[in-house]
Amino acid sequence: MGNGDDGHEGMLDEAMHTSEEVVARPREEKEVEKEKKKKPKATTTSRMSNQVKKRKAASSRGTTGIPKGLARVLEGYDIVRKIGEGTSGVVYVVQAKDDGQCDQTTNRFAIKAYKTVSKKGVCTAAIREIGLLRELNHPNVIRMNKVHIAQKERAVFLSYEYINHDLHEIIRRHVSQHKKIPEYTVKSLLWQILRGVDYLHSNWVMHRDLKPSNILITAEEGKSQGSAKIADFGLARLFRNTLQPLRADGVVVTLWYRSPELLLGTQHYSPAIDMWAVGCLFGELLRLRPLFYSHQLPGNTFQVNQMERIINILGRPSTTRWPALTEMDHWKNNTNNIQNYKPTKGKARKLESMLSMKKDCTAIHLLKRMLEYNPQKRITAAEALKHEYFQSEPYPGSNCFVENQMGKGPNNLEITL
Ligand SMILES: Nc1ncnc2c1ncn2[C@@H]1O[C@H](COP(=O)(O)OP(=O)(O)OP(=O)(O)O)[C@@H](O)[C@H]1O
Ligand SMILES: [Mg+2]
Numbered sequence: 001m002g003n004g005d006d007g008h009e010g011m012l013d014e015a016m017h018t019s020e021e022v023v024a025r026p027r028e029e030k031e032v033e034k035e036k037k038k039k040p041k042a043t044t045t046s047r048m049s050n051q052v053k054k055r056k057a058a059s060s061r062g063t064t065g066i067p068k069g070l071a072r073v074l075e076g077y078d079i080v081r082k083i084g085e086g087t088s089g090v091v092y093v094v095q096a097k098d099d100g101q102c103d104q105t106t107n108r109f110a111i112k113a114y115k116t117v118s119k120k121g122v123c124t125a126a127i128r129e130i131g132l133l134r135e136l137n138h139p140n141v142i143r144m145n146k147v148h149i150a151q152k153e154r155a156v157f158l159s160y161e162y163i164n165h166d167l168h169e170i171i172r173r174h175v176s177q178h179k180k181i182p183e184y185t186v187k188s189l190l191w192q193i194l195r196g197v198d199y200l201h202s203n204w205v206m207h208r209d210l211k212p213s214n215i216l217i218t219a220e221e222g223k224s225q226g227s228a229k230i231a232d233f234g235l236a237r238l239f240r241n242t243l244q245p246l247r248a249d250g251v252v253v254t255l256w257y258r259s260p261e262l263l264l265g266t267q268h269y270s271p272a273i274d275m276w277a278v279g280c281l282f283g284e285l286l287r288l289r290p291l292f293y294s295h296q297l298p299g300n301t302f303q304v305n306q307m308e309r310i311i312n313i314l315g316r317p318s319t320t321r322w323p324a325l326t327e328m329d330h331w332k333n334n335t336n337n338i339q340n341y342k343p344t345k346g347k348a349r350k351l352e353s354m355l356s357m358k359k360d361c362t363a364i365h366l367l368k369r370m371l372e373y374n375p376q377k378r379i380t381a382a383e384a385l386k387h388e389y390f391q392s393e394p395y396p397g398s399n400c401f402v403e404n405q406m407g408k409g410p411n412n413l414e415i416t417l
Helices: 008-016 027-037 051-059 068-073 124-133 167-176 183-202 272-287 304-314 323-327 335-340 362-370 381-385 410-416
Strands: 077-085 089-096 108-114 144-150 155-161 215-217 228-230
Touching: 068 144, 068 155, 077 108, 124 144, 124 155, 167 215, 167 272, 183 215, 183 228, 183 272, 183 381, 272 362, 272 381, 304 335, 362 381
Parallel strands: none
Antiparallel strands: 077 089, 089 108, 108 155, 144 155, 215 228
């Protein structure tokens, strides 16, 4: 059964799988402290159950835990520290070797060391990222600099522009300070994410893993301060003229951001799955908690808890509004009796009351358009950018932290990006 709000805090880290500790302060500060304590941290190797795998992996790393091949391919740069770890790789920040002249905060970039699958070669996530990011170029999409290959270690490293925060951290910081994210910041972040998504979709790219930890935010002062960048293209793919059905790619999108059509086992899906995830992001920015969260069930089973959680808030999907519902595997087969699920008293909640907002406000209207059950009726990124929500004060800006005093309306602000 779907979960109520209780127990939510403990689940945040479980699903975000970025930093293990509460992200209440800038990443920089936390990392410095961690370095000082010198506590051994869980790494890829420590998660492996098999002893042989452990020994093999340990021998491919230097004494500092930095992969050996990485230090070799990055001559001229210092590996400063590890900044993140996800399912497909470990991310480090590196910096041009100090010649006594350069500012410590410049000349930095992020480098992802892919967790290679032994003997099977390079992982698909790396291939997807390299293939797509070398061509993408937009202010709201992460820029990849180079691909480094350590032939001896059969390892792949990708370097990107270094961005010092992610949205997950920003949300957690506000949670710990019991502060709402200012309206201007929420609007600007959403507007920038939508611009990035619109760019991707117009270029036939589906991201398939939009979530707070995959949205990076520049906080340093400078030209791109306060800009949001979509990162982690490990699940992304082109959706034009596909030779294989998309479903053959397996499970996509982190559970809490996964759309109903994916949960219900659709045969076909479209970029609308990214728009559902953007809706979940929007709700989370307003609420400082995920909108729909549940415990992940093991294996490749129907994630009934997640679907029920959605129904608790949005009501039951109807075949009138969504005729293709009858073609969804789990609906058709009535898996876990999903067709008859009714939230018990106390579980049903309305979006507007969850967010303490008025039913008729433009933010709720836009959010509901993103969380439309029928993917064909769900708002597109291009349409969302023209929504009334962005046509009123505070107008969104290219610096989500500092309101642009000059701009009057989103059209003017487009020039500044
Ligand atoms: N360019 C960057 N600059 C700064 N930090 C970054 C950068 N790229 C990634 N990170 C940090 O590293 C984390 C993991 O990176 P990324 O999401 O690309 O890896 P992943 O293994 O594909 O993750 P996932 O678990 O989402 O699949 C991010 O959530 C972010 O905090
Ligand atoms: Mg990620």
